[in-house]
Amino acid sequence: MPTWKTRGRRGDALEDLILFSNDYYLKNGIARIDKAATPVKVVEIDGKGLVTKAYFEKKATVDFYGIAQGVFMTFDAKETNLNNFPLKNIHPHQVEYMKNIDEQGGLAFLIIHFKQCQRFFLLPFEVLYNYCLASNNGGRKSIPFDDMIAELEIHLTAGGVLHYLEAVNHYIDWKNNSI
């Protein structure tokens, strides 16, 4: 039987890691970050409120959003088996969403898990956006691992927390210096 796993839970390991980390952040009063629900267009409901016909819609936003000490952030979690991140893994309307958030003073980024080497990086919206623009003009269709920013590597703590807020702090520094 095809189930939810078929579609919704690709890249599950990373997502679970982030959910676990968000829980840790919340319990310690560090941040409140939530996963956005997958948009499902409901077409039919039976008499008991059970959905009997529906389909998945494209997401206009990205997977996670929330706030840490006054800073709004929104990000998507991506896994890749390659030594690059293929741009086709992110939709144009999601890039547009991230651009809007960036323009309004929020943080937008990807968390990319390179499975070959088991390393995690925060990829700033600015870098993603430049690659998307270049790609639209015939440039390369992926971001190479070598373009990851060393300071934005995300570390897994001994307790199993993917401590991405540390990288977010570095991202803020990077953003201030790079403007």
Added chain:
Amino acid sequence: MPTWKTRGRRGDALEDLILFSNDYYLKNGIARIDKAATPVKVVEIDGKGLVTKAYFEKKATVDFYGIAQGVFMTFDAKETNLNNFPLKNIHPHQVEYMKNIDEQGGLAFLIIHFKQCQRFFLLPFEVLYNYCLASNNGGRKSIPFDDMIAELEIHLTAGGVLHYLEAVNHYIDWKNNSI
């Protein structure tokens, strides 16, 4: 046939107004505010990716979230035919969510439409929370219309925009003075 309308689109008029306003804000570069998808737990998918069994889940967050010029905000839209807002219309886990956002320096509030008099108010999280606490201790189960804050009334522009960001600005002033 019971459809999506049966459940998901209660309070539709207000929601449509807000969506229209969000669109206006986005097009004018004023804010990016999105409606959170309704969480649907998918149980079964057919071979073509159509959902054939699913059910509605309780929302852990509130309906709208986004950012305007660096300010993260999250809010729910509520309509009432009464001259008060019944607290049972908001779930404890949503109040908890709003509390977390408030603690992290974001804004959390309700937009309430009093249909009898066709007036709209921003209700600050702080007011809501105090009523919830009192209610849990045997106090009244609703917030009277008379407790709405005059400065936080939301006005409908001639162009049909429910200009709630104006009230959000007043809310920020109110918050700074009331602390």
